[in-house]
Amino acid sequence: xxxxxxxxxxxxxxxxxxxxxxxxxxxxxxxxxxxxxxxxxxxxxxxxxxxxxxxxxxxxxxxxxxxxxxxxxxxxxxxxxxxxxxxxxxxxxxxxxxxxxxxxxxxxxxxxxxxxxxxxxxxxxxxxxxxxxxxxxxxxxxxxxxxxxxxxxxxxxxxxxxxxxxxxxxxxxxxxxxxxxxxxxxxxxxxxxxxxxxxxxxxxxxxxxxxxxxxxxxxxxxxxxxxxxxxxxxxxxxxxxxxxxxxxxxxxxxxxxxxxxxxxxxxxxxxxxxxxxxxxxxxxxxxxxxxxxxxxxxxxxxxxxxxxxxxxxxxxxxxxxxxxxxxxxxxxxxxxxxxxxxxxxxxxxxxxxxxxxxxxxxxxxxxxxxxxxxxxxxxxxxxxxxxxxxxxxxxxxxxxxxxxxxxxxxxxxxxxxxxxxxxxxxxxxxxxxxxxxxxxxxxxxxxxxxxxxxxxxxxxxxxxxxxxxx
Amino acid sequence: xxxxxxxxxxxxxxxxxxxxxxxxxxxxxxxxxxxxxxxxxxxxxxxxxxxxxxxxxxxxxxxxxxxxxxxxxxxxxxxxxxxxxxxxxxxxxxxxxxxxxxxxxxxxxxxxxxxxxxxxxxxxxxxxxxxxxxxxxxxxxxxxxxxxxxxxxxxxxxxxxxxxxxxxxxxxxxxxxxxxxxxxxxxxxxxxxxxxxxxxxxxxxxxxxxxxxxxxxxxxxxxxxxxxxxxxxxxxxxxxxxxxxxxxxxxxxxxxxxxxxxxxxxxxxxxxxxxxxxxxxxxxxxxxxxxxxxxxxxxxxxxxxxxxxxxxxxxxxxxxxxxxxxxxxxxxxxxxxxxxxxxxxxxxxxxxxxxxxxxxxxxxxxxxxxxxxxxxxxxxxxxxxxxxxxxxxxxxxxxxxxxxxxxxxxxxxxxxxxxxxxxxxxxxxxxxxxxxxxxxxxxxxxxxxxxxxxxxxxxxxxxxxxxxxx
Numbered sequence: 034x035x036x037x038x039x040x041x042x043x044x045x046x047x048x049x050x051x052x053x054x055x056x057x058x059x060x061x062x063x064x065x066x067x068x069x070x071x072x073x074x075x076x077x078x079x080x081x082x083x084x085x086x087x088x089x090x091x092x093x094x095x096x097x098x099x100x101x102x103x104x105x106x107x108x109x110x111x112x113x114x115x116x117x118x119x120x121x122x123x124x125x126x127x128x129x130x131x132x133x134x135x136x137x138x139x140x141x142x143x144x145x146x147x148x149x150x151x152x153x154x155x156x157x158x159x160x161x162x163x164x165x166x167x168x169x170x171x172x173x174x175x176x177x178x179x180x181x182x183x184x185x186x187x188x189x190x191x192x193x194x195x196x197x198x199x200x201x202x203x204x205x206x207x208x209x210x211x212x213x214x215x216x217x218x219x220x221x222x223x224x225x226x227x228x229x230x231x232x233x234x235x236x237x238x239x240x241x242x243x244x245x246x247x248x249x250x251x252x253x254x255x256x257x258x259x260x261x262x263x264x265x266x267x268x269x270x271x272x273x274x275x276x277x278x279x280x281x282x283x284x285x286x287x288x289x290x291x292x293x294x295x296x297x298x299x300x301x302x303x304x305x306x307x308x309x310x311x312x313x314x315x316x317x318x319x320x321x322x323x324x325x326x327x328x329x330x331x332x333x334x335x336x337x338x339x340x341x342x343x344x345x346x347x348x349x350x351x352x353x354x355x356x357x358x359x360x361x362x363x364x365x366x367x368x369x370x371x372x373x374x375x376x377x378x379x380x381x382x383x384x385x386x387x388x389x390x391x392x393x394x395x396x397x398x399x400x401x402x403x404x405x406x407x408x409x410x411x412x413x414x415x416x417x418x419x420x421x422x423x424x425x426x427x428x429x430x431x432x433x434x435x436x437x438x439x440x441x442x443x444x445x446x447x448x449x450x451x452x453x454x455x456x457x458x459x460x461x462x463x464x465x466x467x468x469x470x471x472x473x474x475x476x477x478x479x480x481x482x483x484x485x486x487x488x489x490x491x492x493x494x495x496x497x498x499x500x501x502x503x
Numbered sequence: 504x505x506x507x508x509x510x511x512x513x514x515x516x517x518x519x520x521x522x523x524x525x526x527x528x529x530x531x532x533x534x535x536x537x538x539x540x541x542x543x544x545x546x547x548x549x550x551x552x553x554x555x556x557x558x559x560x561x562x563x564x565x566x567x568x569x570x571x572x573x574x575x576x577x578x579x580x581x582x583x584x585x586x587x588x589x590x591x592x593x594x595x596x597x598x599x600x601x602x603x604x605x606x607x608x609x610x611x612x613x614x615x616x617x618x619x620x621x622x623x624x625x626x627x628x629x630x631x632x633x634x635x636x637x638x639x640x641x642x643x644x645x646x647x648x649x650x651x652x653x654x655x656x657x658x659x660x661x662x663x664x665x666x667x668x669x670x671x672x673x674x675x676x677x678x679x680x681x682x683x684x685x686x687x688x689x690x691x692x693x694x695x696x697x698x699x700x701x702x703x704x705x706x707x708x709x710x711x712x713x714x715x716x717x718x719x720x721x722x723x724x725x726x727x728x729x730x731x732x733x734x735x736x737x738x739x740x741x742x743x744x745x746x747x748x749x750x751x752x753x754x755x756x757x758x759x760x761x762x763x764x765x766x767x768x769x770x771x772x773x774x775x776x777x778x779x780x781x782x783x784x785x786x787x788x789x790x791x792x793x794x795x796x797x798x799x800x801x802x803x804x805x806x807x808x809x810x811x812x813x814x815x816x817x818x819x820x821x822x823x824x825x826x827x828x829x830x831x832x833x834x835x836x837x838x839x840x841x842x843x844x845x846x847x848x849x850x851x852x853x854x855x856x857x858x859x860x861x862x863x864x865x866x867x868x869x870x871x872x873x874x875x876x877x878x879x880x881x882x883x884x885x886x887x888x889x890x891x892x893x894x895x896x897x898x899x900x901x902x903x904x905x906x907x908x909x910x911x912x913x914x915x916x917x918x919x920x921x922x923x924x925x926x927x928x929x930x931x932x933x934x935x936x937x938x939x940x941x942x943x944x945x946x947x948x949x950x951x952x953x954x955x956x957x958x959x960x961x962x963x964x965x966x967x968x969x970x971x972x973x
Binding site (some may be wrong): 132134135136137138159161180181183187188191192195202204208209210211212213214215216217218219220221222223224225227230231234236247248249271274275277278279316317319323338376378379380404406407408409410419443444445446447448449450451452456460463464465467468469470471472474475476478479490 | 604605606607609630634650651653658661662664665672674675677678680681682684685686687688689690691692693694695697698700701702706716717718719723741744745747748786787789790793846848849850875877878879880882911914915916917918919920921922927930933934935937938939940941942944945947948949960
């Protein structure tokens, strides 16, 4: 619980209604979308302005109270679990779209803005914000910034980081600064913008962001290619890119995922298939048509059983909605769903999918794989039950081996979900001891007292690698 | 001069032929392309490998000797002038293209690789590396990375930063780590990749980089729009973007630049015009044609005197070469050419160009303006003579006022040239005291002894602003 003096100080800053330390509220903010991580905060605080955030951070820094900035808590890395208690900062009161600038193609928002609401608002002006994390209906822009969220359109359009032109940041010492602006080019100083994007709330608090928009693509087409062989599907992915076609979306679903998603969405997905690719291209009509023809030919060359372009916008939307619902669909199967995002160079997708299946077999656990095959970002997903301690140990071992395999193939332990608490023990596998040391130095420079989202990114102990010679 | 023990240590690392402290060599590396900045280094050292760089940095860190990593020295911010002496690191021996990966669309290079040579090599495979700094014929990738170089295609394609997937870095303490990989998505830890890109050699040394490539655009068209009114040209720029057309290149040249460039290039540029826009679009043929028609209509609506699409590839190439030669052409006019790159939101280009002209008049100095109007990145260029101390003072005052105006309009003091020594006194105008403090903390975390390129980025004294209320 908060010291009563601290509580009074916080109430003095944000007002009585915006500091909540009831047990209900603390319980509600004790976890995020990540299974198996829970820890009670001491209080939930809702700032109304950057100035209030500044004052809160100063109090917490002086009193060495952890601060966990949180959006909607949809992250899958235990990134917003208040691991060491403290104050959860919630941005419900800082959720405004401040400006859509149609001349400079930018939108300026507060961190609490819901991603999809912002996307809708800019689309009404014929503009397009490409990053589309699957959780975008409820996720916030602040959460997207802290996690550098990806999405289905990452292959062609990049991720959140690629659309951030400038931010306002509050540091633990109460310093406030702005980076960038409505500028396509700006090299005035270190790239603090991108340093804070993806820093998982461990360096400071982003209180405002100016994001880049692009013109809305003229048209979009959606295609489903069906395979009776996982390898063939994965090879198609590499071959499309090697043929210099970059689709907007290039998603992979394996057989078990397909079955579960169809059971959930009931849109007639081919549950007999070993794998499907869901492919979208957007842009000018002629280009989209030509690209889709090329892609179709490649799918056929790689022995797809069938390749069909969606006949209507409704059919296309149904396919995408089904894909986006994969996590929800899988989550219905067993009490606990652990979704990972080991990522590899796209030329290694086939090898990685095969390895995941072998590892699942070895440890006798159920893992489905789907994900953004076009950018090598796979989501091996395990259906389990946290109460089954024995199985959970095997699940953990399986994921360790999956991470090791991803690194071995030139990949990474997380493509878009972040490190958080969950993957912190594995980060050293990717960055090495000297990389972690560099990160620790950087963290200490911004947050010397370690109040910002402690327990995340940096592990207390690194895991020993389970695979030799990786 | 280097202490003889240190010299022996360095020779022991790189071999006798790769440590040069002759006065000729020291003189040759005492300056870069920036006028009015010169300082002798103690020695020039050419490493052959990352391991050698690691050992050099350890020696220099232990002995507190400045290290200045340098490519071809084409930067315009005194970014590679050895301001405090020390060792200039030259990468002539680390200039190999290590791999072009056609499946993952990446190229991996050593820092000494000449930009244009790499571009040619990837183009032979039908691939495209968009960043095209005007100096690319002689600049190195290492220099481009350190400065986060831009270019003519920045508007549509972004800058160097947007194409860096992973780097290998050596820190002053001798630690070495790799970031990223051949990965479209990677959120494992802080974005050290982009922190080092654009850090101007002040944090460590980049010894390898994996860069993203894109498919080569199918076709390209070039257009010249002529105006008898600067305002009309600038308005055209905003209107094209606001109409949701993003050209690959959208360059502006004012009347004095035009005269000088024509005198140099002799390709029949309209020297009677007050301003021209050089516009290129690339992509699929149908899209390029449609975009060019749209752009032409907008130019006409905004009262261009004439709008002409280049009739042949040769004509198009001649126009672009002329634009790229602007700096060389201007440099012939007077003994000293100072080229700046104040950058503003593109909606403010007209205001900025007008302000530059007013400021030039006020201080009675000759300033031409050209640049990447599409991304608001202007290059006001002053022709002067460093020996004329009185004029030089007025030039300095004029540029101070130009920087202040850029900031006032929501812009920045440097869009693509970097801060270096030259613009370090103005950096606080953009980032504020608290932003600079954050940067200093970060610098100290990586380079506690301050050996990496000292005198750059951080000014001994910040300039007072010349404009009140900015």
